[in-house]
Amino acid sequence: MQITIQGAVQGVGFRPFIHRLASGMGLTGSVRNSSQGVFIEVEGEPPLLDSFLLRIEREKPELSFIQSLEFSILDPVFFRGFTIGPSEAAGETNALILPDIATCDDCAREIMDPSNRRYRYPFTNCTRCGPRFTIIESLPYDRPNTSMKSFEMCPRCRAEYEDPADRRFHAQPNACPVCGPRLELRDGAGRTVAEDGGALEAAAGAVLGGKVVAVKGLGGFHLIADATRAGSVETLRQRKHREQKPFALMFPSLDAVRAECLVSPLEERGLRSPQSPIVLLARRTDLPSSLAEGVAPGNPFLGVMLPYTPLHHLLMHEIGRPVIATSGNLADEPICIDEAEALGRLEGIADLFLVHDRPIVRHADDSIVRIVLGRELVVRRARGYAPLPLRPHGIVSDILAVGGHLKNTIAVSVAGNVFLSQHIGDLETEQSGRAFRGAIESFLRLYPVRPKWIAADMHPDYASSRYARAAGIPLIEIQHHHAHVAACMAENELEGDVLGVCWDGTGYGEDGTVWGGEFLRTEGTGFARVAAVRRFRLPGSAAAVQEPRRSALGVLYEILGDAVFGETDLAPVRAFSAAEIPVLRTMLRRGIHSPWTTSAGRLFDAVASLAGLRQKLRFEGQAAMELEFAAEGTGGGAYPFGLLDPERAGAGALGVDWEPLIRAVIADVRASVPPAEISGRFHNALADIIVAVAQRVGVPRVALTGGCFQNKILLERAVGRLREEGFCPYWHQRIPPNDGGIALGQIAAASRILGKGETNEFIIRGGGHVPGGSGKD
Numbered sequence: 062m063q064i065t066i067q068g069a070v071q072g073v074g075f076r077p078f079i080h081r082l083a084s085g086m087g088l089t090g091s092v093r094n095s096s097q098g099v100f101i102e103v104e105g106e107p108p109l110l111d112s113f114l115l116r117i118e119r120e121k122p123e124l125s126f127i128q129s130l131e132f133s134i135l136d137p138v139f140f141r142g143f144t145i146g147p148s149e150a151a152g153e154t155n156a157l158i159l160p161d162i163a164t165c166d167d168c169a170r171e172i173m174d175p176s177n178r179r180y181r182y183p184f185t186n187c188t189r190c191g192p193r194f195t196i197i198e199s200l201p202y203d204r205p206n207t208s209m210k211s212f213e214m215c216p217r218c219r220a221e222y223e224d225p226a227d228r229r230f231h232a233q234p235n236a237c238p239v240c241g242p243r244l245e246l247r248d249g250a251g252r253t254v255a256e257d258g259g260a261l262e263a264a265a266g267a268v269l270g271g272k273v274v275a276v277k278g279l280g281g282f283h284l285i286a287d288a289t290r291a292g293s294v295e296t297l298r299q300r301k302h303r304e305q306k307p308f309a310l311m312f313p314s315l316d317a318v319r320a321e322c323l324v325s326p327l328e329e330r331g332l333r334s335p336q337s338p339i340v341l342l343a344r345r346t347d348l349p350s351s352l353a354e355g356v357a358p359g360n361p362f363l364g365v366m367l368p369y370t371p372l373h374h375l376l377m378h379e380i381g382r383p384v385i386a387t388s389g390n391l392a393d394e395p396i397c398i399d400e401a402e403a404l405g406r407l408e409g410i411a412d413l414f415l416v417h418d419r420p421i422v423r424h425a426d427d428s429i430v431r432i433v434l435g436r437e438l439v440v441r442r443a444r445g446y447a448p449l450p451l452r453p454h455g456i457v458s459d460i461l462a463v464g465g466h467l468k469n470t471i472a473v474s475v476a477g478n479v480f481l482s483q484h485i486g487d488l489e490t491e492q493s494g495r496a497f498r499g500a501i502e503s504f505l506r507l508y509p510v511r512p513k514w515i516a517a518d519m520h521p522d523y524a525s526s527r528y529a530r531a532a533g534i535p536l537i538e539i540q541h542h543h544a545h546v547a548a549c550m551a552e553n554e555l556e557g558d559v560l561g562v563c564w565d566g567t568g569y570g571e572d573g574t575v576w577g578g579e580f581l582r583t584e585g586t587g588f589a590r591v592a593a594v595r596r597f598r599l600p601g602s603a604a605a606v607q608e609p610r611r612s613a614l615g616v617l618y619e620i621l622g623d624a625v626f627g628e629t630d631l632a633p634v635r636a637f638s639a640a641e642i643p644v645l646r647t648m649l650r651r652g653i654h655s656p657w658t659t660s661a662g663r664l665f666d667a668v669a670s671l672a673g674l675r676q677k678l679r680f681e682g683q684a685a686m687e688l689e690f691a692a693e694g695t696g697g698g699a700y701p702f703g704l705l706d707p708e709r710a711g712a713g714a715l716g717v718d719w720e721p722l723i724r725a726v727i728a729d730v731r732a733s734v735p736p737a738e739i740s741g742r743f744h745n746a747l748a749d750i751i752v753a754v755a756q757r758v759g760v761p762r763v764a765l766t767g768g769c770f771q772n773k774i775l776l777e778r779a780v781g782r783l784r785e786e787g788f789c790p791y792w793h794q795r796i797p798p799n800d801g802g803i804a805l806g807q808i809a810a811a812s813r814i815l816g817k818g819e820t821n822e823f824i825i826r827g828g829g830h831v832p833g834g835s836g837k838d
Contacts, residue, residue: 062110063135066117067098068128069449071202072159074188075099076145077230078122083143084225086113093146094201096509098157100149104137124162124189124335128452128478145231148201157478158194158202158507160445161279161425163337163369165190167228172371173378178217181258183372184242184419188232190335194448194483195280195425196234199506204233208420215240242419244372249412251404261372264415265379273297275389275403275411279370280425280444280483281396282389282403284411285311289382294355297385300410302392306680307357309339309364309427311386313377318342318365321350321383327432336445337369338428352383361690366427369445372417388426393489395496398424406492423503424496425483433773434780436794440771442470442801443483448504450478451795451805453551457815461501461512461532462807463525465541465800469493471500471525472804473510479551479808480508484801488524497525514815516807518544520569537811541568541803542579542767543588547813548806549766549798550583553791559583560591560760562751562779565767565799566606566662575599577660577767578717580754586814592715592754594664595619595705598655600648609666609684610636610676615658616667618649620720631727633667636676661747661769664719668743671726672736685772688740692774695741699749700725704757715757717750748778752786765792768799 066075071094079092083103088110090103103113118127168185171177179185186192196207204210214222218237221229229235236242238257245253246260255263264274264285271293274285284301286293288310298304312318315332322342324332331340341362344350357363366386368374377384389397389407397403398421403414425444430437439446456479462472469485482500486493505511517529519538529536539547545568546561561581570576571590578594597612597619605611613633617625626642628634637645648655662685669675669684674691678684705716722743729739755763763783770776776792783790796802 062101062103062132064101064103064114064117064130064132065097065099066101066127066130067157069124069126069157069159070099071157071200072188072193072197072233073122073125074228074230074232075122075125077188077225078120079117080143080145080225080230082116082120083113088113089140089143091140091144091146094148094203096149096200102138102140103143104140122188124159128157145225148203157450158197158200158448160194160336160447160449161192162190162335163445164371164374168371169374172375179237181261181375182238182241183244183261183370183375184234184236184417185371186232186234186236187228188230189228191232191234192279192419195421195423195444196419197507198422202233207233208422209234209236212236212241212419242417244415244417247400247404247414247416249404249408249414251401251414254413260415261375262379264413265376267413268380268384271296272412273300273410275397275407275414276372276376277400277403277414277416277421278372280421280423281398282407283311283386284389284407285376286385287380287382288356288385289351289353291353291355294353294385297387297410298355301387303387304679305358305683307360307362307364308385308387309366310352310356310383311366311368311373311377312383313368313381315367317383318367320348321345321352322363322365325432327435327437331430331432331437332365332367334445336428337367338430338439338445339364339366341365341429341431341440356385359687361693364429376415386427393487394492395486396424396426423483423500426486428484431773433776434792438771438776438793439795439797440799441468441484442481442795442797446795447483448480450480451551452477453479453554453809454556455812455816456808457514457812459510459513460516460808460811460815461505461510461514462516462804462811463497463501463518463529464804464807465518465544466520466523466525468797468800469497469525470801470804471497471504472808473504473508473512474808474812475508475510479805480504481796481805494524498528514811516811518569518803518807519571537807537814539807539810540571540588542576542581543810544803544806545766545798546581546583546588546764546806547810548796548802549764549791549793551805551809552793552796552802553764555762555764555791557583558760559762559764559791560755560758561588561764561766562754563767564661564769566660567658570659572713575656575658575660577658577662578664579659580714580758582758582760586810586817590714591758592704592717594659594661595716595718595720596657596659597663598649598652599658599660599663600645600655602654602656605663605666606678608677609633609670612663613667613670614645615649615655616664616719616723620723623650630731631671632673632730633670633676636670661767665769667723668726668739671723671730672739673730674736682768685769688743689772689774691737692740692744695737695744697745698738698742699745700742702746702750702753704753715754717754722746744774744778747775748782751779752782752788755783755788756786761787762789762791765790766798766802770798
């Protein structure tokens with residue numbers, strides 16, 4: 062019998078599992094990796110072969126999954142015994158590349174056991190854990206195709222690697238202190254000041270002494286500082302130019318997390334999972350905190366993770382208290398992955414550099430999740446999740462999607478799979494541009510795709526869209542919010558008639574204005590914009606994104622006209638100087654540098670400003686976050702709103718009229734109603750708005766997507782209200798609702814266009830190929 066298995070079957074101990082299963086059943090034959098997955102030849106009595114097939118699915122390694130298993134019955138070859146054969150690199154690459162996997166319990170015990178030969182060895186791993194995506198250069202997944210190729214296994218490691226009874230049987234990154242990667246501690250000039258165990262101890266001592274240490278981990282560098290020392294936290298904020306944005310924290314143990322945060326069973330599961338992401342947890346209020354206030358100022362949540370590599374386990378064991386573990390970069394830059402690069406880019410930020418000599422092939426930031434409605438909601442998809450694929454219905458192969466401008470990811474479609482990259486970030490700098498292009502080149506090397514089409518956002522000035530237009534192959538432009546809705550539908554395997562509610566900060570609309578409060582009904586290969594938030598102006602355009610007071614002023618001007626400038630009892634009006642007012646009045650009167658928008662995100666900013674919570678941002682989304690936090694625990698009561706005919710709405714669609722809502726907010730502010738009550742009523746009104754539009758449109762399935770639906774209060778109340786009224790709501794789980802999911806939506810929407818043969822209407826450029834592409838046409 063010949064068996065071909067495709068899926069996540071390389072790097073998870075699948076061949077050793079097959080070897081043990083077949084040998085234990087008295088079967089003969091061989092198993093080997095190929096570019097397609099795992100190939101098995103097995104001989105035995107027919108009943109035993111039938112049982113073998115069934116047991117593969119039932120007993121496969123925990124971290125594996127099977128997409129397809131095909132077998133055929135052939136004449137016997139009469140094998141002797143059962144062996145693991147050499148890998149085959151020929152043919153198209155269909156095997157799935159696994160994400161990096163957090164340290165398993167067995168390896169964690171070994172590095173803390175003085176009698177074990179891997180005691181305190183920071184690069185310990187086995188077939189159940191360790192690096193995968195960040196070390197692989199090409200398939201099949203074998204040591205010569207990884208960044209471990211230069212480390213030759215010592216006799217004892219080789220014996221483990223070749224022993225079918227050992228859990229390191231064919232563990233490709235297998236290593237020990239004799240033959241594997243080593244640690245060094247370097248100063249700011251790049252001089253080595255300690256090695257191996259001494260480097261680890263000195264680094265821990267430096268953190269406890271108030272220093273900032275850059276640590277080269279699995280997918281890049283962390284900046285590590287003592288989270289209990291106010292001076293260390295303030296120093297890192299000043300050096301990283303990060304005024305108030307919360308820092309991610311790493312705790313030495315789950316018990317240490319429980320001392321600071323409330324941890325539900327689902328949140329504990331996330332913290333201890335093989336993905337080991339940052340989990341957003343509610344802070345405890347019943348006990349004093351040991352953390353410095355500057356870790357997450359004014360924030361009732363903490364972003365928490367546990368050690369996920371042996372290096373982190375050992376370092377946290379030495380430090381024994383929570384640390385800041387933030388990305389090793391400056392704002393808008395990708396994370397550093399190379400020690401020479403880190404010495405240059407992190408100069409003046411880190412005091413010391415704890416590095417090692419195992420190269421990182423590609424960066425992978427820490428993933429971020431939160432538990433909402435009893436499910437995991439991925440907010441940033443990177444380490445532990447990428448690049449595992451999705452398999453939505455109707456995907457056309459050979460599409461490259463280049464995502465959006467913020468929170469960028471890219472994606473490729475291959476044989477029904479959509480491979481979504483790790484988080485790349487905002488494409489605001491040359492470094493991020495290089496990371497974006499590098500991710501594309503990396504995916505085109507790893508997967509058998511030479512793109513025939515490229516899908517991009519309609520925005521004329523996005524760096525990703527400029528790349529797409531210059532690629533010289535047929536370009537399919539997908540409207541930003543259409544891509545959001547398509548991503549949510551793809552993740553939830555929805556087809557046909559769906560009402561997509563897409564609320565975010567900004568997206569280029571088909572009419573050239575700034576969209577962001579959209580109700581899109583899917584139809585055919587595109588969508589109909591059936592409703593939108595009533596438009597208002599953004600005085601200062603991009604400046605309004607950073608200053609909620611400007612969004613509030615735009616909303617108020619739409620209602621009151623010039624009279625708004627006399628309403629000096631309102632916080633947003635009062636926030637401007639006497640010199641700024643005449644300029645703003647002229648901008649709004651004449652529409653100068655004050656574009657129209659329908660953005661729900663800017664409406665959040667406007668209400669936060671009116672409630673007196675925030676007039677200027679110190680980091681993206683701060684005002685909306687503070688509005689969400691204020692609504693926690695609030696009850697019933699909702700502000701009024703209206704629905705306007707398309708002519709009055711000015712958006713060519715049914716208009717959600719926020720004027721009654723804003724007038725009620727103003728009345729509450731003047732009556733000294735607490736911001737918490739204002740926020741609660743605002744969130745309830747938003748949920749009611751979604752239901753009202755859904756009832757007007759009459760589509761039972763409603764997809765909630767866009768960055769606003771990272772908001773736990775909004776998502777929970779919207780889902781609850783929709784269910785109360787008999788609708789079927791859907792939202793994101795594995796793919797971020799923010800722009801990190803745009804690339805998936807671009808491929809899903811482009812596939813519908815191509816599948817319907819409507820390419821002439823949508824493709825605007827043709828010819829050529831993407832540089833760096835590989836595979837077959």
